[in-house]
Amino acid sequence: MINVAILGFxxxxxxxxDLLTNNSDCVSRLGGDEINIKYLLDLRDFPxxxxxxxxxxxxxxxxxxxxxxxxxxxxGGSHPAYEYTVAALKAGKSVITSNKEVVAAFGDEFxxxxxxxxxxxxxxxxxxxxxxxxSPMISFIGQNRLREVRGILNGTTNYILxxxxxxxxxxxxxxxxxxxxxxxxxxxxxxxxxxxxxRKITILTALATGKLLPTDSIHTEGITAIRKEDVxxxxxxxxxxxxxxxxxxxxxxIQAVVAPFMIHNDSPLSTVSGVYNAVEVIGDPIGNVMFxxxxxxxxxxxxxxxxxxxxxxxxxxxxxxxxxxxxxxxxLDFACFEARNYVALDxxxxxxxxxxxxxxxxxxxxxxxxxxxxxxxxxxxxxxIEKLTTAGATIKSRIRLV
Amino acid sequence: MINVAILGFxxxxxxxxDLLTNNSDCVSRLGGDEINIKYLLDLRDFPxxxxxxxxxxxxxxxxxxxxxxxxxxxxGGSHPAYEYTVAALKAGKSVITSNKEVVAAFGDEFxxxxxxxxxxxxxxxxxxxxxxxxSPMISFIGQNRLREVRGILNGTTNYILxxxxxxxxxxxxxxxxxxxxxxxxxxxxxxxxxxxxxRKITILTALATGKLLPTDSIHTEGITAIRKEDVxxxxxxxxxxxxxxxxxxxxxxIQAVVAPFMIHNDSPLSTVSGVYNAVEVIGDPIGNVMFxxxxxxxxxxxxxxxxxxxxxxxxxxxxxxxxxxxxxxxxLDFACFEARNYVALDxxxxxxxxxxxxxxxxxxxxxxxxxxxxxxxxxxxxxxIEKLTTAGATIKSRIRLV
Numbered sequence: 001m002i003n004v005a006i007l008g009f010x011x012x013x014x015x016x017x018d019l020l021t022n023n024s025d026c027v028s029r030l031g032g033d034e035i036n037i038k039y040l041l042d043l044r045d046f047p048x049x050x051x052x053x054x055x056x057x058x059x060x061x062x063x064x065x066x067x068x069x070x071x072x073x074x075x076g077g078s079h080p081a082y083e084y085t086v087a088a089l090k091a092g093k094s095v096i097t098s099n100k101e102v103v104a105a106f107g108d109e110f111x112x113x114x115x116x117x118x119x120x121x122x123x124x125x126x127x128x129x130x131x132x133x134x135s136p137m138i139s140f141i142g143q144n145r146l147r148e149v150r151g152i153l154n155g156t157t158n159y160i161l162x163x164x165x166x167x168x169x170x171x172x173x174x175x176x177x178x179x180x181x182x183x184x185x186x187x188x189x190x191x192x193x194x195x196x197x198x199r200k201i202t203i204l205t206a207l208a209t210g211k212l213l214p215t216d217s218i219h220t221e222g223i224t225a226i227r228k229e230d231v232x233x234x235x236x237x238x239x240x241x242x243x244x245x246x247x248x249x250x251x252x253x254i255q256a257v258v259a260p261f262m263i264h265n266d267s268p269l270s271t272v273s274g275v276y277n278a279v280e281v282i283g284d285p286i287g288n289v290m291f292x293x294x295x296x297x298x299x300x301x302x303x304x305x306x307x308x309x310x311x312x313x314x315x316x317x318x319x320x321x322x323x324x325x326x327x328x329x330x331x332l333d334f335a336c337f338e339a340r341n342y343v344a345l346d347x348x349x350x351x352x353x354x355x356x357x358x359x360x361x362x363x364x365x366x367x368x369x370x371x372x373x374x375x376x377x378x379x380x381x382x383x384x385i386e387k388l389t390t391a392g393a394t395i396k397s398r399i400r401l402v
Numbered sequence: 403m404i405n406v407a408i409l410g411f412x413x414x415x416x417x418x419x420d421l422l423t424n425n426s427d428c429v430s431r432l433g434g435d436e437i438n439i440k441y442l443l444d445l446r447d448f449p450x451x452x453x454x455x456x457x458x459x460x461x462x463x464x465x466x467x468x469x470x471x472x473x474x475x476x477x478g479g480s481h482p483a484y485e486y487t488v489a490a491l492k493a494g495k496s497v498i499t500s501n502k503e504v505v506a507a508f509g510d511e512f513x514x515x516x517x518x519x520x521x522x523x524x525x526x527x528x529x530x531x532x533x534x535x536x537s538p539m540i541s542f543i544g545q546n547r548l549r550e551v552r553g554i555l556n557g558t559t560n561y562i563l564x565x566x567x568x569x570x571x572x573x574x575x576x577x578x579x580x581x582x583x584x585x586x587x588x589x590x591x592x593x594x595x596x597x598x599x600x601r602k603i604t605i606l607t608a609l610a611t612g613k614l615l616p617t618d619s620i621h622t623e624g625i626t627a628i629r630k631e632d633v634x635x636x637x638x639x640x641x642x643x644x645x646x647x648x649x650x651x652x653x654x655x656i657q658a659v660v661a662p663f664m665i666h667n668d669s670p671l672s673t674v675s676g677v678y679n680a681v682e683v684i685g686d687p688i689g690n691v692m693f694x695x696x697x698x699x700x701x702x703x704x705x706x707x708x709x710x711x712x713x714x715x716x717x718x719x720x721x722x723x724x725x726x727x728x729x730x731x732x733x734l735d736f737a738c739f740e741a742r743n744y745v746a747l748d749x750x751x752x753x754x755x756x757x758x759x760x761x762x763x764x765x766x767x768x769x770x771x772x773x774x775x776x777x778x779x780x781x782x783x784x785x786x787i788e789k790l791t792t793a794g795a796t797i798k799s800r801i802r803l804v
Contacts, residue, residue, distance in 0.1 A: 019687055023545055030544040030722055124542070130688045132542035139541075140526070140534035140709040142432040143425055268694055271673035285421055285701025286532045292670055292692040299687025307542040315717045320432055 002031075002313060005039040005062040007084055008075030009046060009055065012098050012125075015298030016072060016305050017051055027306060031313040038068055041075075063087055070312060072305060073097040074125075082106055089113040089121065096308040098125035098301050104199035108212045108324040120317055122308035127153065127200045130300025131293035132307065133279045137207045138320050144283035146208050150246040150402075153200040155275035155295040156184045156191035157223050157243040161260075162273045164231050165240060171226055183275055193222035194243065194258040201245030204279065205256050208247055211331075212324040213256060219334040221259040229344065230397050233363045233370045234262050240270040241399060253332040262342050263402045335379040339400040343385070344370040348393035356384040368396055404433075404715060407441040407464040409486055410477030411448060411457065414500050414527075417700030418474060418707050419453055429708060433715040440470055443477075465489055472714060474707060475499040476527075484508055491515040491523065498710040500527035500703050506601035510614045510726040522719060524710035529555065529602045532702025533695035534709065535681045539609045540722050546685035548610050552648040552804075555602040557677035557697040558586045558593035559625050559645040563662075564675045566633050567642060573628055585677055595624035596645065596660040603647030606681065607658050610649055613733075614726040615658060621736040623661040631746065632799050635765045635772045636664050642672040643801060655734040664744050665804045737781040741802040745787070746772040750795035758786040770798055 006013045020027060020035055028034045039062050040046075040054045049055075059080070062068055071088040073095055075081050081102045088095050089110060097103060103110075103126045114121040124134045128151070137149075152158050156178055163174035175192065178184035190196050198220045206212040223243050234241050239262040248255040263270045268290050272278040277295025282288045294300035311319060345353065346368045353360060353369060360371040373381065385395055408415045422429060422437055430436045441464050442448075442457045451457075461482070464470055473490040475497055477483050483504045490497050491512060499505060505512075505528045516523040526536045530553070539551075554560050558580055565576035577594065580586035592598050600622045608614040625645050636643050641664040650657040665672045670692050674680040679697025684690045696702035713721060747755065748770045755762060755771060762773040775783065787797055 015687065019545065023547060023686075026547065027545050032722075131691050132538040135542055136534045136538055139713060140537055141705070143421065143429050143708045143712055144705055145425055145428065266675065268673065268678075271670065273668065276670075284425075285417065286705035287696040287699070287702050289533050289693070289695035292694065294689040294691075297689070300689050303543075303546055303688035306545045310545055310722070311541060314722055315720045318717045318720055320434075320712070320716055 001034045001036050002069055003036050003038040003067045004070045004072055004309065005041060005068050006037060007041045007071060007073045009040045009042040009044070010074070011298045012074040012301045012305070013040065015302030016074060019299070019302040019306050027310070031310040033313055035309070038065070059084055063091055068093060070094045070096065070309060072309070073099060074305065075099070076101065078102055078105060085110055086113060089117055089119050092117045092119050094120040094312050096122045096305055096312070098305055100126040100196070100199045100203060104202040104215055107203065107206060108326045111322055111324055115321060115323070118317065120312045120319070120321070122312065123203070124308045125301045125304035127203050128277045128279055128291065128293065129295040129297060130303045131277060131279065131291050131295070132304070133291040134207060135307070135311065136291065137281065138322060141281055141283065141286065141289070142320065144286045146249055146281065146283040148246065148248045148282040149204045149208050149279065150244050150269070151204070151279035152242055152269060152272050152277055153197040153245045153279070153295070154191055154243060155277055156188065157197070158272065158277070159183050159275045160192070161223060161226070161241055161243065164226070164228070165235070168228060168231065170228050171224060192224050194220040197243060197245045197258045201247055201256060201258055204245065205247040205254065206324045207322060208249065209254055210322070210324055211254070211329070212326045213328050213331055214326070217328040217331055218256045218258060223260050225397065226260055227397055229368070230342070230399060233342065233344070236363055237372070238265045239263060240265060242269060244269070244402070253330045255332050255337055257334065257337060260399050261402045262399050267402065335377065337378045338375050340375055341373045341381055342370070342397070342399045342401060343373060344368050344396040345388060346394040346396055348388055352388065352391065352393070356388050372401065403436045403438050404471055405438050405440040405469045406472045406474055406711065407443060407470050408439060409443045409461070409473060409475045411442045411444040411446070412476070413700045414476040414703045414707070415442065417704030418476060421701070421704040421708050429712070433712045435715055437711070440467070461486055465493055470495060472496045472498065472711060474711070475501060476707065477501070478503065480504055480507060487512055488515060491519055491521050494519045494521050496522040496524070496714050498524045498707055498714070500707055502528040502598070502601045502605060506604040506617055509605065509608060510728045513724055513726055517723060517725070520719065522714045522721070522723070524714060525605070526710045527703045527706035529605050530679045530681055530693065530695065531697040531699060532705045533679060533681065533693045533697070534706070535693040536609060537709070537713065538693065539683065540724060543683055543685065543688065543691070544722065546688045548651055548683065548685040550648065550650045550684040551606045551610050551681065552646050552671070553606070553681035554644055554671060554674050554679050555599040555647045555681070555697070556593055556645060557679055558590065559599070560674065560679070561585050561677045562594070563625060563628070563643055563645065566628070566630070567637070570630060570633065572630050573626060594626050596622040599645060599647045599660045603649055603658060603660055606647065607649040607656065608726045609724060610651065611656055612724070612726055613656070613731070614728045615730050615733055616728070619730040619733055620658045620660060625662050627799065628662055629799055631770070632744070632801060635744065635746070638765055639774070640667045641665060642667060644671060646671070646804070655732045657734050657739055659736065659739060662801050663804045664801050669804065737779065739780045740777050742777055743775045743783055744772070744799070744801045744803060745775060746770050746798040747790065748796040748798055750790055754790065754793065754795070758790050774803065
């Protein structure tokens with residue numbers, strides 16, 4: 001029997017406790033041993049819970065108990081999650097987390113502490129909720145030369161964009177609907193401004209390259225500026241708009257970005273709708289593979305957390321442990337990022353646009369001028385648009401194409 | 403350094419040799435050791451290949467070489483693949499295969515031989531080509547109670563169906579196009595009659611249940627009877643037609659089937675087009691997850707084979723080894739299979755259809771009568787249609803809905 005402690009008895013912690021209880025037969029068969037939830041750390045008491053007697057308020061009880069070999073950190077936030085994780089790993093206890101914030105900020109430190117103390121640090125639930133994507137990337141894809149990892153990494157924004165496409169709703173209407181359904185927070189900034197997706201592409205980039213980029217080194221845009229008109233124009237040319245996290249590996253270095261992208265309807269990522277998440281990995285010789293599923297929710301997240309636990313129980317450190325270095329060395333300047341761009345402008349003629357941007361593919365020339373540019377670097381297109389706006393044009397929208 | 407032997411230097415064997423050579427840096431980093439291709443078994447010689455000096459024609463050379471710890475069987479077909487696999491496992495050598503035919507027929511025997519002799523038997527490439535799906539199902543999903551595993555398991559038929567939907571082409575025209583492009587064999591029966599998909603759903607069912615069903619116990623239909631008209635009617639109601647392998651787990655037992663199904667355009671499987679494959683796993687509490695990618699081809703298949711090798715090198719048998727029993731115990735009679743059905747009939751009135759099948763959803767009543775039934779068991783619908791045909795109706799088509 002192995003004894004575990006769960007830090008945080010909230011939605012995810014409750015989901016983990018439920019899974020370990022309800023599916024104890026398959027869990028112990030797969031893990032090769034029975035699992036006992038010895039402690040649940042929380043500030044609150046839960047007198048009506050079947051786990052009431054396991055609830056403790058002092059982390060030191062868990063830390064000093066040599067019977068606890070694995071700590072499941074599902075409290076969220078950076079502190080005290082960081083301190084508890086460090087202490088547990090130094091005590092040789094393995095740590096599993098669903099907390100993308102600490103993985104993106106301190107994953108390098110945790111992985112090297114784990115290596116030093118013969119423990120494991122696992123975080124399948126930190127990206128894509130229940131979708132097995134981190135472990136497959138580590139275990140089953142690393143024999144390939146990766147070219148790109150990209151994904152729909154945030155269910156809230158994908159729900160909002162899906163709503164805008166399905167019902168022609170505005171961003172504000174769709175956000176309100178997402179809030180009413182509990183898919184978006186009262187303060188939705190971490191989702192709609194791309195912060196959450198940025199943490200996740202940071203983690204995926206580290207898996208692909210071994211480099212844990214500072215999150216603020218990644219160019220990050222949210223979806224708040226997307227208009228009804230942009231949706232109509234995208235549909236007209238057979239595309240969707242999706243908030244993507246992308247890590248592109250080139251001979252010159254790494255491009256990492258979070259931003260809304262227009263993506264063709266025949267691309268598998270374009271078909272991911274509602275609160276679902278998906279991660280697409282492109283490499284040689286595997287081609288492109290995609291992992292799809294529920295990116296959040298107690299049950300799905302618990303499945304990923306318990307999956308990590310099973311693997312620690314079976315294989316321990318014989319699993320391919322990642323090793324990360326915190327650095328932005330090799331990260332290319334976003335000014336070099338090249339793409340075709342959808343642009344909508346007002347107060348400008350087609351010939352002025354052609355003069356500034358060369359050949360374009362026109363989408364609309366009634367009211368505003370909407371079009372797709374050729375492949376341009378960020379610095380090239382920014383400069384051209386600045387010229388046009390200086391000459392009197394108004395920029396209504398710009399979205400890059402995948 | 404570990405020494406491996408590749409049985410069969412065809413498309414897949416060549417892909418494996420290329421991957422191990424071209425990506426030797428990431429391969430040895432992930433596997434934790436260098437890999438040497440000591441032998442390539444083939445009937446032919448390859449004087450111009452860089453591996454010419456490793457080619458042997460006698461399996462006994464490999465079998466009796468104690469330095470070879472892992473045998474990669476990518477020759478295809480049942481014999482001598484079966485005999486070589488048994489001999490290698492009995493000698494304590496691990497075996498990796500891409501050969502779905504032997505896994506579906508003898509996987510139970512190979513897994514127990516592997517357990518007995520402390521070796522590993524792995525077959526990630528046998529389902530879904532390069533897509534990591536078998537290992538994730540074993541390692542990262544088994545903590546869930548599975549409800550269904552279903553997939554687009556054959557790229558040839560998916561290409562043909564995609565062509566029929568995109569261009570309104572007939573089955574015959576689409577098959578010819580697939581043959582011209584090398585996606586279909588001259589004799590396409592194993593693909594278009596569902597035999598290949600049946601082997602793959604047999605393997606997925608064994609992973610989900612521990613039971614390796616005899617392939618001939620699984621109700622299998624191909625796509626040869628699908629008409630242009632069926633495609634038009636499916637489009638009219640917002641559906642695609644896909645050849646699915648399905649394993650449904652109920653309290654009463656297992657339903658396993660390979661057949662064309664109509665599936666809503668908002669279902670992720672409906673968006674899988676061309677030669678791509680995808681497997682969707684539905685369980686509690688994970689919800690539904692889908693794995694998508696290239697279901698065939700030298701590179702993708704080699705990625706899966708080498709992924710298995712990496713895992714054997716790192717974790718050996720500490721990985722969750724499956725254990726299968728060959729049995730059809732618990733497999734439900736297909737007569738009990740329940741679904742809504744799309745039906746197209748000629749020479750019958752709407753009131754006769756209502757009398758025989760109850761309430762229906764009418765798709766078309768000009769020329770033939772096309773409609774969707776309520777949920778009926780196979781025995782119920784077969785009986786009703788027999789009554790109608792006895793009374794003079796002609797059945798033009800019937801396709802179940804997911």
